[in-house]
Amino acid sequence: MTPDVRDRTGGPSQVDGLGGCAVPEPVWDRALRLIGRADEVALACHVTPDADALGSMLAVGFVLRSMGKRVAASFGDRHFVVPRLLRFLPGQDLLVPPSEFPAAPELMITFDTSTFERLGLLRENIERAREVIVVDHHPSNEGFGTLDLIDPAAAATAVLAEQLVYRLGGSLDRDIATCLYAGLVTDTGSFKYSSTTPSVHQMAARLVATGLHTEEIARELWDKSPFGYLKVLSVALDRAVLEEGLVWTYVTRVDRAAYGLAYSELEGVIDVVRRAGEAEVAVVLKEDDQGAWQVSTRSKGAVDVAAVCAALGGGGHRKAAGFTAYGTVDEIMARFREELGKA
Numbered sequence: 135m136t137p138d139v140r141d142r143t144g145g146p147s148q149v150d151g152l153g154g155c156a157v158p159e160p161v162w163d164r165a166l167r168l169i170g171r172a173d174e175v176a177l178a179c180h181v182t183p184d185a186d187a188l189g190s191m192l193a194v195g196f197v198l199r200s201m202g203k204r205v206a207a208s209f210g211d212r213h214f215v216v217p218r219l220l221r222f223l224p225g226q227d228l229l230v231p232p233s234e235f236p237a238a239p240e241l242m243i244t245f246d247t248s249t250f251e252r253l254g255l256l257r258e259n260i261e262r263a264r265e266v267i268v269v270d271h272h273p274s275n276e277g278f279g280t281l282d283l284i285d286p287a288a289a290a291t292a293v294l295a296e297q298l299v300y301r302l303g304g305s306l307d308r309d310i311a312t313c314l315y316a317g318l319v320t321d322t323g324s325f326k327y328s329s330t331t332p333s334v335h336q337m338a339a340r341l342v343a344t345g346l347h348t349e350e351i352a353r354e355l356w357d358k359s360p361f362g363y364l365k366v367l368s369v370a371l372d373r374a375v376l377e378e379g380l381v382w383t384y385v386t387r388v389d390r391a392a393y394g395l396a397y398s399e400l401e402g403v404i405d406v407v408r409r410a411g412e413a414e415v416a417v418v419l420k421e422d423d424q425g426a427w428q429v430s431t432r433s434k435g436a437v438d439v440a441a442v443c444a445a446l447g448g449g450g451h452r453k454a455a456g457f458t459a460y461g462t463v464d465e466i467m468a469r470f471r472e473e474l475g476k477a
């Protein structure tokens with residue numbers, strides 16, 4: 135059973151049954167008109183993409199391609215490589231490196247990208263794009279598109295991407311569902327976070343009904359770390375510091391290089407560190423290949439880490455946010471503590 139919204143005459147359509155969405159109908163209609171008249175659609179998601187960013191982009195890419203559009207999908211990392219744990223996602227043939235991305239797209243759609251800066255190298259392209267549609271769920275997203283499809287209450291960008299799939303006249307197949315499910319299961323912490331509403335489970339049911347393999351997807355996302363990840367994790371845990379409601383640690387480039395581990399493979403470190411029951415806030419500083427520190431933060435709810443990170447030039451959600459920083463670990467943590475004290 136796949137939902138179909140092409141027949142919207144009489145009775146509530148599938149889209150109407152998806153639960154409330156912050157995006158008004160006329161805005162969806164304008165988005166469909168923009169997409170309808172474009173021959174070529176350029177899709178982008180944030181740098182070092184996670185499953186929600188890449189999965190949402192590829193799911194919509196499948197539908198646009200089936201509509202006969204030319205589709206290019208990318209993300210603006212200087213070193214363009216799909217994170218190892220996301221290579222199982224179908225639709226990778228839609229991907230092109232930033233150098234092959236349309237220089238001045240007729241229509242560009244961004245996914246899960248909360249700020250212009252998060253587009254990395256593709257900022258140049260978006261500046262020259264005629265129309266831009268922003269598809270996102272980050273509350274900090276102020277909307278940088280000519281049209282914004284933003285729902286801060288959505289558990290994942292995949293929630294909005296699913297709606298876009300139906301509204302474009304597409305239906306779920308196993309490939310599209312796999313892409314969307316990867317985003318939904320990741321952003322809800324395997325359906326554990328408070329964002330996991332009844333409509334999230336209903337969406338999961340629609341996706342699973344296509345016959346996708348939830349066990350295989352979970353294994354790809356979480357249970358296939360290289361041995362070196364365990365070693366780097368142990369270094370990070372050994373260094374962890376607990377101080378007044380805060381637990382934090384860091385991983386350097388050198389730590390990773392010793393085990394040939396990519397920066398993108400560190401995503402799960404914060405999920406172990408934040409388990410410290412004494413801490414309200416968890417922080418992991420990860421040095422990327424360029425020597426910048428990508429700082430991940432988590433809160434159990436009392437502290438709005440999105441506000442703390444915004445003060446440091448980043449953003450995100452109340453309970454999960456991040457920012458980029460330069461300098462020494464001690465300097466960055468001093469700045470973080472200062473902003474945390476104000477929160």
Ligand SMILES: [Mn+2]
Pocket residue numbers: 186187246271290291321
């Ligand atoms: Mn997301």
